[in-house]
Amino acid sequence: MSNIVTQRFVKCHNKLKEDNKVRSSRQFALSLDYLPQSLSEILKGRRDVTIELLRKSVEVYRINPVYIYTGEGPMFMSEQGGQELRVLTIVTDGQDEERIVHVPVPAQAGYAEELTDPTFIQELPTFSLPDYKYKVGTHRAFDVAGDSMEPTLFEGDKVVCSYIEPTLWESSIKDSYVYVIVTRADVVVKRAYNMIKERQCLELRSDNSYYAPYKVSLGDIREVWYVRAKISPFLPSPQNIKRYLQEEMESLKDTIQAQSRTIEALNQTIQQVLGNPLDEKKL
Template structure:
């Protein structure tokens, strides 16, 4: 007997056939690059649907993953719902623990423009943290790009984030909290003002006053990740920093003094040349 997820998948398949959005079960299987014989086994209750088959069905036929997993909501997503929806690829250990996927800065432009290709995500580095809160839900970490969040976050810091479902954007995004915002063209870290309920927008607020705030529409948003922690490079003690700055200042003074002597010698030489004329 199929599990409940497979049963809901079969109902979606049957609905597609009833509405003649697919000609046959064979055509449905081939459109998902799946063996028709294997699909037949699922439809007969002899096999459960795979995660990869579900992913392709969601992407191709807009099957609602919330319905598949929970039974809530419509079987299929509307165009408006699908605009901001993205199938997340996760990586697990042999013990079925989900790993944290890290998105380094050089990969962020590809991450934002990628259409959910699992091969791209699976090539990214992964790690785990011992705290139990990172064992529940899906997490990503991102390099902080640029200096727009200084002095709270610095370039080179890494932020560890939890995934925020698109269905929770309007009610779950908290004003002035930090989020990683993935749009169709960029990955940024910002504090936000939630205007989704009013104008279907987010206002992105930088910490660095050199930068201006800007708004992005809900249609531009692909993923939103709530910043839960940061990993920052180790800094020397204040005493070592003071000693380093003092040494740098002394070297700078010495360099300026040497340049002043050189300029003085050049001036004297030029004056002598002028006297000879």
Template sequence: MGAQEIYWPVNIRFLRLRRKLSQEALAEKLGISRVKLNAHESGRTANPTIDDLINFSELFRMSIDSLLKIDISKLSEQKIKDLEEGSELFMKGSQVRVLAITVDKQEKENIEYVPVQAKAGYRSGYSDPEFLATLPRFSLPTLPRSGTFRMFPTVGDSMLPVPEGSDIITRYVQDWTSLKPETPCIVILKGDQDFVFKQVTINPDGTMLLQSFNKQYFAYTVPISEVIELWEYYSFHSKQLPEAQTDMQQLMRMLQEMQNEIKEIKGRA
């Protein structure tokens, strides 16, 4: 059986030109140098790194398998759009998301804790076992045996009634299509955006709706391609007890919901 032909260079160049981007513009979006991008397009990079595979896949919304094995330039425009919009492999994380973990001496997975000062490094090191090994880690005997768990701190009051400053224990979500609407999750976003603890709903148009628990904050959407990881809420740890809502807070929440409904009605008009 002959060797599988690899279409990575031609696909990267084709998809860049399809978006009418220069090498400089695409390199900036990917956070790499133009020289490195040119090496990918010219075929001088024989073995792209895992990080490169993931970054190109997420930006172009194409599975790694498709980028490597299919000559996308030979597909119809509709088929390319189907790959981008349907993106089942992307949503399910098949050959796209690579989760690094650490284990204890008994080969059991640790729970890594991502402190506030490590957030910036997490975005570039989330798939690097050496980076994860620098994070505090612990174990809890009450957690389920299945799944990978990680703890993240919360900042701000958008997650009330969960007290500000709580630590959220979460379970890794590989298949994003499995999420039910308004599933509480820690969402790891690209760029300089903070980690957010939101109710997540996957929209059919390729966006993700993020809703705060505190109804004084407006919901908003982000492109799925801007999301690095999803971690589903399991429990939280806090020194504070959640406070019961006062009559005024309940009234404010009702008014906020009414304003949101009026805004939706106007948007449909």
């Protein structure tokens, strides 16, 4: 019985034949510099696929290594936009444990431009968190700039995010969740709406209604990070909370009074249009 990786490899092979991208198993084997007889043994479940054969398959047929090893995402890597396999620079400590790289506001423009420069990433500040969920996978922290995500996120907040592989963007980016989107020129924190399948883009929305939604094409996206937590320097005192609630109540009171005046004026207008029927009844 072959292992699960081999079984997924066989499914990719069968899919290539179904789509007529390879004429036969023999052609598939020869295109990968592999013996057809050995491939036959793999297809029959008598032996497991080798690392070298997987490497060649990724290179020649763009078989998705994420699917091969995890079962997630599409079988094949898309040739469109940014959904190609990338090498992500990480920073580790003396125990080879991965650190969380923090990207402050002054470094964000450079981060978008220097993603392929390991030295730039390694010179950014790093930290660790005790929660186990931050020990699995790659994480980044980004400063929040501006007021576009208020009242959810404020300027000066930091968001801690987990990396999403480009091959998983179509299936993993969920509507209305908050993500850090790294484009070719900028780093933004927004709510994303997934339009990759239909339009090859994401629609990005702010929580502050002053800012209009906009779309960013898949080809302009370089990284996507799912926001898992925020670190906020703002801790309101009880006096501030009380004052805030009082202001909200006064604002609500003013709104209700304004609506009452509008309704009263509307009633008077209706009575005038109808010829004051109430006055006629009194006569």
